[in-house]
Amino acid sequence: MPVLSTNVGQRSQTVAPRYRNQAAQRVLAVLAAFAGPERSLGVTELAVRLGMNKNMAHRALTTLAADGFVTRDASGSRYQLGYRVLALAGGDDDEFDIRALCRPALEELHALTGESVFLSIIVGTSRVNVDWIEARGRRVSASQRGRSVPLHCTKMSRALLACLADREIAAYLASAAPLTRYDAIFPETADASAQDVLDDIARIRRDGFVTWRNPQQQYGANYVAFPLLDGAGRPHGLITVGGPFERFGPARVAALMAPMRAILQPLEAHCRHAVAAPVFVAGS
Amino acid sequence: MSSSARRALRILETIGAAEQPPGATEIGRALGLSAGTVFRGLDALERAGCVARYQSSAKFVLGKSVAALRQSLLARFPIREVCAPYLRQLAFASRETAALTVRLGWYGVRIAAAPGTNEVTSSPPLGAVRPLHEGCAGRAILAHLAPDSIEAFAAWARRRDAHASDARSFARDLADIRKCGFAAEATPFARGRAAIAFPLCAGVGAVAAIALEGPVIDLGRPAAQEGLPHWREIVQSVERLAQARPDLFAGPFDHLDPDDIMLS
Numbered sequence: 151m152p153v154l155s156t157n158v159g160q161r162s163q164t165v166a167p168r169y170r171n172q173a174a175q176r177v178l179a180v181l182a183a184f185a186g187p188e189r190s191l192g193v194t195e196l197a198v199r200l201g202m203n204k205n206m207a208h209r210a211l212t213t214l215a216a217d218g219f220v221t222r223d224a225s226g227s228r229y230q231l232g233y234r235v236l237a238l239a240g241g242d243d244d245e246f247d248i249r250a251l252c253r254p255a256l257e258e259l260h261a262l263t264g265e266s267v268f269l270s271i272i273v274g275t276s277r278v279n280v281d282w283i284e285a286r287g288r289r290v291s292a293s294q295r296g297r298s299v300p301l302h303c304t305k306m307s308r309a310l311l312a313c314l315a316d317r318e319i320a321a322y323l324a325s326a327a328p329l330t331r332y333d334a335i336f337p338e339t340a341d342a343s344a345q346d347v348l349d350d351i352a353r354i355r356r357d358g359f360v361t362w363r364n365p366q367q368q369y370g371a372n373y374v375a376f377p378l379l380d381g382a383g384r385p386h387g388l389i390t391v392g393g394p395f396e397r398f399g400p401a402r403v404a405a406l407m408a409p410m411r412a413i414l415q416p417l418e419a420h421c422r423h424a425v426a427a428p429v430f431v432a433g434s
Numbered sequence: 435m436s437s438s439a440r441r442a443l444r445i446l447e448t449i450g451a452a453e454q455p456p457g458a459t460e461i462g463r464a465l466g467l468s469a470g471t472v473f474r475g476l477d478a479l480e481r482a483g484c485v486a487r488y489q490s491s492a493k494f495v496l497g498k499s500v501a502a503l504r505q506s507l508l509a510r511f512p513i514r515e516v517c518a519p520y521l522r523q524l525a526f527a528s529r530e531t532a533a534l535t536v537r538l539g540w541y542g543v544r545i546a547a548a549p550g551t552n553e554v555t556s557s558p559p560l561g562a563v564r565p566l567h568e569g570c571a572g573r574a575i576l577a578h579l580a581p582d583s584i585e586a587f588a589a590w591a592r593r594r595d596a597h598a599s600d601a602r603s604f605a606r607d608l609a610d611i612r613k614c615g616f617a618a619e620a621t622p623f624a625r626g627r628a629a630i631a632f633p634l635c636a637g638v639g640a641v642a643a644i645a646l647e648g649p650v651i652d653l654g655r656p657a658a659q660e661g662l663p664h665w666r667e668i669v670q671s672v673e674r675l676a677q678a679r680p681d682l683f684a685g686p687f688d689h690l691d692p693d694d695i696m697l698s
Contacts, residue, residue, distance in 0.1 A: 171478040177439035178482035178499075185502040189510065189686075213439050218696065224689040231507045233687050236543050237563045237697050238450035238500050381515035382522070420505060425518050425548045428526060 176202065180210040181219055190228040248387050249281045251420065252378070255389065256283050258413045263406055265393030266290040270310065272385060272429050275322055276300050277307040280387075290371045290392035302329055302347045303336035305362040306390055309375045311347070312354040313385035314429060323347065338364045361403055363395055372398045374407075376414055384426035389414065441467065442475040446484055446500070455493035504561065510686040511536060513642060514546040517634075520672045521548035521644065527664055530648030531557040535571035535631070536685055537641055538563075539695025540590050542572035550648060556623070557647045563697045567591060567604070570619035570631035571643040577611035578633040578640035584608065590693055615666065617643075618656060624649035628656070632669040636676035636683040644669055 179200055183191065191199075197207040211229055214220040218234035248271060256267045260283040269281040276298035284292050301311040301322055311319060323329070323344045333340035354360045354377075364370035375390040391410065392398070448461050456464070462472040476494065479485040483499035508514060517534045524532035525548040533547040544562045549555065566572035566587060576587060588601065611617045618628040627649030633640040651659045676683045687695065 171438055171442075171474050174439040174442040174475065174478035175482060178442065178478060178484055181503065182482060182484075182499050185499065185506045187506075210439070213443075217440070217443055219443065221687065221690060230686060231503060231510075233538055233543075233690075233695055233697065234447075235500075235503050235507050236538070236545070236561050238446070238496060238504060238561060380518060382519040384519075384522070419509075422509075422515070425522060425546065427549075428522060428551070 176200075176206060177210045177213050180207060181214055184220065184229075184231045190223040190225075190230040192228045196229075248378075252387065252389060252417060253281065255413055255417045256281060259389070259391055259410060260285070262409055262413065263391050263393065263398070265391050265398050266292065268292070268306075268390040268392070269387055270306060270390065271387040271427075272301070272310050273298060275326070277304075277310050277388070285393065288394050288397075290373075290394070299336065300326060300332055302326055302342065303332050303339050305339065305350060305360060306373065306375055306388065308339075308347060308350045309354050309360045309377055309390075310385055310388050312351040312360075313377050313379060313383070318429070319348075319351065361400065370395055372400065372403065374403050374410070376410075376418075378414075378418060378421045380424060380426040381422045382425070385429070386421050386424070386426045438474065438478075441465075441471060442478050445472060445475040446479055446496075449485055449494050450496055450500070455488035455491075455495045457491075457493045461494075507686070508545060508560075511545055512682045513634075513685070516675060516682050517546060517642075517644065517672060518548070520668055521546060523668050524548070524644065524646060524665060525550045527661055527668065528646045528648070528650050530629070530646045530650055531555055533557065533571070533645045533647055535575070535643050535645060537566070537575050538685070538687055538697070539690065539692035540566055540587050541695065541697045542566055542569065542575055542643065543697075544571070547647075552648060555648070565591065565594075565698065570617040570629055571645045573607065573611055573619075574617040574631040574633040574643040574645075575640040577608040577617065578635055580639045583639060586692070614657065618651060618653065620653060621649040626653050627651065628653050630656075632666065634669070634673055634676055634683070636673075636680040641676070641683050641685070644672070 180196060183196055183199060193204055193208050193211065196211070197204045200207065211220060214232070215222070215229070218232040220229045221232040222228070223230040249269065252269045256269060259267045264285060266285045266289050267283050268279050270277045270279045278296065278298050279292065282292045299307050301307045311322065314322070329342050329344060329347070330340065350360070359374060359376045361372070361374045363372045371392050372395045373390055373392040375388050377388050378386040380386060444465050445461055448464050449456060458469055458472045458476060461467070462469055476485060480497070483497045485494045486497040487493070488495045513536060514534065521532040521534060528550065529552050530550040531547055532550070533544050535542040535544045541563050544558060544560055547557060547560065564572050566576040576584065579587070588604070616630045616632045618630050620628045628651050629645060629647050629649065630651055631643040631645035634642040634644060646665065650661070
């Protein structure tokens with residue numbers, strides 16, 4: 151319906167400034183306030199937060215409560231999100247598209263660091279980069295699109311391997327033996343023993359992230375990677391930031407750690423609420 | 435509060451319930467509102483991030499604010515996280531989508547799912563709501579409520595006029611479900627076969643159900659299904675957890691009177 155589209159667009163551009171539909175907007179603002187971490191909110195708290203008087207906040211809550219968008223909490227004196235919100239099924243909202251979901255975080259991380267950022271997932275027994283933003287100038291480059299890297303090769307892959315269950319890791323290592331068979335392709339983790347891989351896994355699990363430098367190249371790259379887990383600790387994917395060592399060394403990574411984690415925090419919280427895609431490891 | 439706010443909420447619900455992204459005309463028709471009124475409501479909703487344009491068209495889908503609200507609410511159901519690994523196991527074992535439906539008043543709401551490995555699925559979205567007597571998940575829950583709750587449900591359903599009038603066949607159906615331990619629901623695309631749902635009981639009755647949403651059993655010989663004992667075993671693991679830690683299976687609306695919860 152292109153005609154309708156044009157009308158709506160024109161309307162919102164030309165009429166919106168003088169028509170504000172304030173009552174509806176106030177109610178929607180009150181509803182939106184419940185998206186935060188608090189389990190319940192009081193009338194006074196809401197009024198202060200939204201810059202409206204208590205009477206307005208109360209009336210908005212009454213409207214929302216009438217249809218189940220908010221309800222009284224168990225104490226009876228405060229309000230919580232209502233059951234009606236659960237039934238707003240939508241369509242696209244429910245699809246857990248890891249690439250679409252992570253894209254804003256990739257953009258923010260790239261803007262913060264100025265370095266290349268990658269999103270990787272497990273496909274079969276390999277890691278595959280499914281999205282990335284490449285920095286300009288001297289930079290860590292994106293590998294060939296669709297290239298699969300065995301889960302014990304490269305530290306980036308091991309960061310994903312670390313998110314699997316111990317029995318899956320054991321089954322993988324057994325099936326991938328000899329672990330040196332890809333050394334020519336992935337020299338950065340050449341000559342690795344199963345114990346080397348397990349040591350890396352222990353470090354990644356302890357810290358919740360991993361940093362590494364490519365030891366094969368004098369002027370190599372430095373990386374930091376963060377796994378994205380579901381509520382059961384299963385991996386959705388891995389976000390990695392990598393840059394030339396002289397620019398993105400350990401000191402800069404340490405300085406950027408807090409803002410990088412702040413960018414990833416909402417994404418990590420979101421990921422916990424969706425079940426990660428199944429991982430197939432032979433023999434597990 | 436103003437009727438403009440309530441109209442905006444109606445519009446929001448209409449967009450949420452639509453199978454395809456609706457335009458202003460369709461919304462107006464569904465709600466009996468003029469185009470101008472719908473445009474004003476959409477304007478307020480769009481500004482609040484509650485709705486967004488579908489692929490830059492004149493059609494609308496729910497916006498990021500609603501997604502954030504839903505995520506915030508879903509996070510208050512610890513049962514989702516508890517059940518996630520079991521749903522995944524069931525999806526692996528059955529090849530079909532395994533879904534968690536919780537009881538919310540006299541309704542079942544689908545709040546978590548692990549996709550199966552079959553390439554074709556007809557699973558509903560998260561947030562899909564059905565009265566308890568509709569669908570295998572709701573009936574599995576209903577059959578395992580305390581007798582007085584089943585009576586209260588029947589009274590509620592009669593008031594809504596949505597419940598089958600044959601009370602005897604209703605009672606028989608629930609007794610059958612209790613006997614075999616799961617409820618079945620015929621799948622229209624696979625004749626003679628059915629999806630099934632197992633109840634999850636914590637405390638005095640069922641609080642949720644886990645469904646395998648594909649044609650996993652033969653309706654003629656349901657008990658003969660090879661995978662059934664294994665699926666049952668997985669669900670029993672969750673139930674043991676529910677018995678030991680009922681707090682993990684509590685929901686944010688347990689304090690409300692079921693009769694006060696209206697979802698359809």
